[in-house]
Amino acid sequence: MRAVTFSRLGGPEVMEVSNLPEPKPGPGEVRIRVAAATVNPTDISFRSGRQFSVAQLAEMGVKPPFIPGMELGGVVDAVGEGTPWRIGDRVMAIVNPRRPGGGAQAELVVVPAASVARVLDGTSLEAAATLPMNGLTVRLALDKLALKAGQTLGVTGAAGAVGGYAVELGVSEGLRVIAVARPQDEALVKRFGAATFVPSGDDAIRRLYDAAPGGVDGLIDAAVLDAAALPAIKDGGKLATVRGFAGPSERGITITPVRVTSYVENHDALDRLGRLVGEKRLTLRVAETFPPERAADAQRKMAAGGTRGRLVIVF
Numbered sequence: 001m002r003a004v005t006f007s008r009l010g011g012p013e014v015m016e017v018s019n020l021p022e023p024k025p026g027p028g029e030v031r032i033r034v035a036a037a038t039v040n041p042t043d044i045s046f047r048s049g050r051q052f053s054v055a056q057l058a059e060m061g062v063k064p065p066f067i068p069g070m071e072l073g074g075v076v077d078a079v080g081e082g083t084p085w086r087i088g089d090r091v092m093a094i095v096n097p098r099r100p101g102g103g104a105q106a107e108l109v110v111v112p113a114a115s116v117a118r119v120l121d122g123t124s125l126e127a128a129a130t131l132p133m134n135g136l137t138v139r140l141a142l143d144k145l146a147l148k149a150g151q152t153l154g155v156t157g158a159a160g161a162v163g164g165y166a167v168e169l170g171v172s173e174g175l176r177v178i179a180v181a182r183p184q185d186e187a188l189v190k191r192f193g194a195a196t197f198v199p200s201g202d203d204a205i206r207r208l209y210d211a212a213p214g215g216v217d218g219l220i221d222a223a224v225l226d227a228a229a230l231p232a233i234k235d236g237g238k239l240a241t242v243r244g245f246a247g248p249s250e251r252g253i254t255i256t257p258v259r260v261t262s263y264v265e266n267h268d269a270l271d272r273l274g275r276l277v278g279e280k281r282l283t284l285r286v287a288e289t290f291p292p293e294r295a296a297d298a299q300r301k302m303a304a305g306g307t308r309g310r311l312v313i314v315f
Helices: 041-048 054-059 132-145 161-172 183-191 204-211 226-232 267-278 292-304
Strands: 002-005 016-019 029-039 071-079 090-094 108-112 116-118 152-156 176-181 196-199 216-221 233-241 254-257 286-290 310-314
Touching (some): 002 292, 029 292, 071 108, 161 183, 204 226, 216 226, 226 233
Parallel strands (some): 286 310
């Protein structure tokens, strides 16, 4: 099978397409013939060595060639014993690429059955591939914030992949969402349902605080502002961070780093996200597609910033 791989850490130039043995599903696992797999910032961190060295990966049982990618859409083509899935099912799945079996950017990927959810009719596999990682990241963030209907949720980076889902999922749960994004993205985030828009810039955090007198009840920091976002939050409020920031805090604010790997086998949460798409309460966005041979170009475009929607590798 073909797979996007890299055998040493470095820049985008280390990426290539390799022919690898076909994986076989074991008990409780399914094999998916991948139609599409997304490119995310975590893939750049993986490839560049920003997160783990080769030696650290080896200690985790992960050896080259490495396969990036955390989410995919495809069709079940083999099943292990004791799984509820059937050959031919259209599905999406989340996978941790820092595992011995590698990530999502391969023609065939084996995952636990609990990491899979059905793709409803009317949703393309390319679009479905954009949901699992970022959708579950937001689901986990909201679960940790535990806000009640009527409370205020702030979202930085509201036009991005995480931020867009944060706005829509927050609205679907009855929260008043205040969204921070670039001025040119105002119409987009308002379509997502944001009650109030705050343009990003030097005074964005002050304006976010002013938009919810006393500060927002909870904040999902998709723009990775970290400590700089704390002044927007009320005393005793909560901050969900997506790149590991854990403090120090102030004014009794609880800081919760969100690590989506803890939800990779949360089938129920992933299935609910898919149903929200079917109800048109979540918007899937494909910005551009690339063949596996241009995976390096996709990563370069991701690193350049400003992409609205996901970049997708299509097999």
